[in-house]
Amino acid sequence: MPSEPSVEIRGLTRRFGEVAAVDGVSLDIRRGEFFSLLGPSGCGKTTLLRMIGGFELPTEGSIRINGADMTRVPPYRRPVNMVFQSYALFPHLTVEENVAFGLRYKGVPRGDEGKRVADSLALVQLSGFEKRHPHQLSGGQRQRVALARALALEPEVLLLDEPLGALDQKLRKEVQVQLKHLQRSLGITFIFVTHDQEEALTMSDRVAVMNRGRVEQMDDAARVFERPATEFVANFMGASNFFAARVREAINGQVALELKAGGEVRLSSAEGGPFRAGEDVRFVVRPEKLDLRGRDLSAHGVPSLAVTIEDKVYQGISTVWIVRDGADERFVVYEQNEKPFEEGSRFAVGGRAFLCFNPRHAVVVRPGGAEGS
Amino acid sequence: MKARPPRSERTGYFLALPTWLTLGLFFLLPLTILFVISFGQRATYGGLKPIGDLWVYLASGKFLANYARSLHPIYLQIFWRSVWMAVVTTVVCLVVSFPVAYYIAVAAAPRRRNLLLGLVVVPFWTSFLIRTYAWMFILRTEGLVNRFLMAAGLTHGPLELLYNNFAVLIGLIYGELPFMILPLYASLEKLDLSLLEASADLGAPRSSTLWRITVPMTMPGIVAGVILVFVPSLGQFIVSDLLGGAKTILAGNLIQNQFAVARNKPFGSAVAFELTAAVLALLFAYALYTKRKGQDVLL
Numbered sequence: 001m002p003s004e005p006s007v008e009i010r011g012l013t014r015r016f017g018e019v020a021a022v023d024g025v026s027l028d029i030r031r032g033e034f035f036s037l038l039g040p041s042g043c044g045k046t047t048l049l050r051m052i053g054g055f056e057l058p059t060e061g062s063i064r065i066n067g068a069d070m071t072r073v074p075p076y077r078r079p080v081n082m083v084f085q086s087y088a089l090f091p092h093l094t095v096e097e098n099v100a101f102g103l104r105y106k107g108v109p110r111g112d113e114g115k116r117v118a119d120s121l122a123l124v125q126l127s128g129f130e131k132r133h134p135h136q137l138s139g140g141q142r143q144r145v146a147l148a149r150a151l152a153l154e155p156e157v158l159l160l161d162e163p164l165g166a167l168d169q170k171l172r173k174e175v176q177v178q179l180k181h182l183q184r185s186l187g188i189t190f191i192f193v194t195h196d197q198e199e200a201l202t203m204s205d206r207v208a209v210m211n212r213g214r215v216e217q218m219d220d221a222a223r224v225f226e227r228p229a230t231e232f233v234a235n236f237m238g239a240s241n242f243f244a245a246r247v248r249e250a251i252n253g254q255v256a257l258e259l260k261a262g263g264e265v266r267l268s269s270a271e272g273g274p275f276r277a278g279e280d281v282r283f284v285v286r287p288e289k290l291d292l293r294g295r296d297l298s299a300h301g302v303p304s305l306a307v308t309i310e311d312k313v314y315q316g317i318s319t320v321w322i323v324r325d326g327a328d329e330r331f332v333v334y335e336q337n338e339k340p341f342e343e344g345s346r347f348a349v350g351g352r353a354f355l356c357f358n359p360r361h362a363v364v365v366r367p368g369g370a371e372g373s
Numbered sequence: 374m375k376a377r378p379p380r381s382e383r384t385g386y387f388l389a390l391p392t393w394l395t396l397g398l399f400f401l402l403p404l405t406i407l408f409v410i411s412f413g414q415r416a417t418y419g420g421l422k423p424i425g426d427l428w429v430y431l432a433s434g435k436f437l438a439n440y441a442r443s444l445h446p447i448y449l450q451i452f453w454r455s456v457w458m459a460v461v462t463t464v465v466c467l468v469v470s471f472p473v474a475y476y477i478a479v480a481a482a483p484r485r486r487n488l489l490l491g492l493v494v495v496p497f498w499t500s501f502l503i504r505t506y507a508w509m510f511i512l513r514t515e516g517l518v519n520r521f522l523m524a525a526g527l528t529h530g531p532l533e534l535l536y537n538n539f540a541v542l543i544g545l546i547y548g549e550l551p552f553m554i555l556p557l558y559a560s561l562e563k564l565d566l567s568l569l570e571a572s573a574d575l576g577a578p579r580s581s582t583l584w585r586i587t588v589p590m591t592m593p594g595i596v597a598g599v600i601l602v603f604v605p606s607l608g609q610f611i612v613s614d615l616l617g618g619a620k621t622i623l624a625g626n627l628i629q630n631q632f633a634v635a636r637n638k639p640f641g642s643a644v645a646f647e648l649t650a651a652v653l654a655l656l657f658a659y660a661l662y663t664k665r666k667g668q669d670v671l672l
Binding site for chain 2: 053054055074084086088089090102105106149150153
């Protein structure tokens with residue numbers, strides 16, 4: 001990864017009256033990376049993006065793009081371009097005119113405009129659509145025109161505000177892969193806003209998970225998924241299995257936890273430390289990392305929790321089990337459907353089983369901000 | 374046997390009936406009467422002279438006398454004045470109204486919009502005649518403007534602000550302004566603001582965004598406003614009567630005079646019909662133009 005940041009955000013705050021939509025955010029976005037701002041609606045991700053684009057002015061803080069201060073520079077003088085959620089194509093202009101719209105302001109000679117437009121449209125596979133008007137295009141085609149229009153200006157940073165939100169599921173998946181591919185081949189920094197964690201994981205190099213105007217966790221996409229730092233992030237990434245425990249001892253990063261529901265878990269390396277003996281903590285294990293067994297495996301060093309099967313949902317690729325422990329805590333287990341359907345399942349609803357997991361998959365999370373999503 | 378039109382189509386005709394009745398009764402019928410009378414001749418006491426045998430009358434060419442008379446330079450001068458004044462009124466109204474409508478529709482806080490719109494409409498609560506009289510008090514020799522200018526020491530004697538083209542234009546512009554602001558507001562209010570952001574994002578300074586996005590996107594409102602202002606301005610007679618001098622007679626005054634003072638209904642009808650025909654021709658030309666450009670703006 002190149003070292004100098006493409007976008008540096010320091011202490012950025014935007015208040016609307018009493019409410020801080022973005023609250024003291026600091027981020028470094030690296031050159032050429034695919035960076036996602038992920039969070040539920042109202043978390044401030046779009047406001048943050050709009051401040052980078054220059055459509056909102058921050059109440060406090062600064063934004064530097066390629067080393068130059070851009071905090072109060074109007075949008076038309078920033079080396080960034082945006083793909084709007086609604087695409088914002090100009091309905092009175094053709095595809096070609098839409099894509100060519102900004103070229104004259106970037107000092108592209110008139111003679112080169114045609115080539116730039118053709119190249120951009122080829123990039124998004126829309127050659128041949130030059131003379132159409134936006135209303136004559138499908139949603140996916142419009143989205144690509146919006147992309148071509150922004151890319152034609154060869155921006156240093158491309159901002160994308162939930163650009164796939166209006167597309168159907170199947171098309172979305174295709175476009176995700178195409179976008180990622182495009183970003184890699186062009187080497188432009190992409191800042192992508194989405195509320196869809198799967199979308200963020202599919203495309204991003206790094207992800208910042210936002211909640212209530214703040215960044216809860218910023219990390220590589222896989223780490224955000226596998227090692228959530230807070231309860232909110234864990235919840236948002238769909239790892240809603242929380243285990244209450246007490247720290248028995250903590251030596252050299254090794255932590256021994258005593259489960260409230262009984263049993264002991266030893267974590268070899270735990271984030272969120274340091275821990276004190278006697279402290280109450282919560283840790284999380286992702287649903288696909290949990291396992292249902294017919295017998296107690298604690299004697300073999302595998303944490304096992306006696307649970308009652310509450311529900312079972314068949315989902316084709318996997319089966320979702322909903323179980324409850326003695327303390328009435330609810331857990332979700334994903335099981336891959338590997339066996340033939342006819343063999344039936346091992347457990348019946350209402351029956352008893354043991355919830356097992358590998359301690360390596362347990363992640364201690366900080367409390368707070370644990371909003372459902 | 375002819376197939377009966379489907380039920381929905383018949384219902385459609387039925388529902389359109391009030392429109393046709395209204396148009397026929399209040400528009401087509403008077404226009405037809407006007408058109409017929411315009412070929413007649415004035416009787417000594419202001420009535421219509423019997424034409425005698427229709428064919429003899431037509432052959433004599435007398436039926437065109439009113440139209441021939443209207444081409445006399447003195448009348449052409451009046452038409453010309455009416456046209457340029459209507460054009461100036463329309464242009465000034467457009468230039469003044471656009472920022473006002475833009476402010477109300479886009480820039481102002483949403484909860485203040487209705488108040489501001491109300492202020493635009495409030496003058497309608499008073500008769501147009503009275504409001505035009507008010508302008509006499511503002512513009513006359515001892516009027517508000519002159520007293521202010523003299524008190525401020527900007528002028529020594531009173532300026533002649535009343536009874537000239539300037540006063541008529543002020544009156545016309547003042548009277549027509551709301552008819553420009555309202556359609557412009559209606560268009561601007563529907564404007565997708567993300568288009569303006571997209572334009573700025575693509576590097577367009579504010580003036581370019583105005584010319585390349587805002588104006589084309591609000592063209593239906595502009596056209597509606599232009600028509601709503603230009604057409605009545607062309608036929609105005611109250612403003613020119615009260616604020617204009619002897620030299621600022623407009624086509625509207627000419628028509629009104631023929632009916633009310635000179636009692637020459639045929640000539641008045643001919644002039645009125647010419648004016649109507651000119652406006653219809655303009656609208657028709659515009660409709661053709663937009664149709665050829667493949668747009669469907671308003672008409």
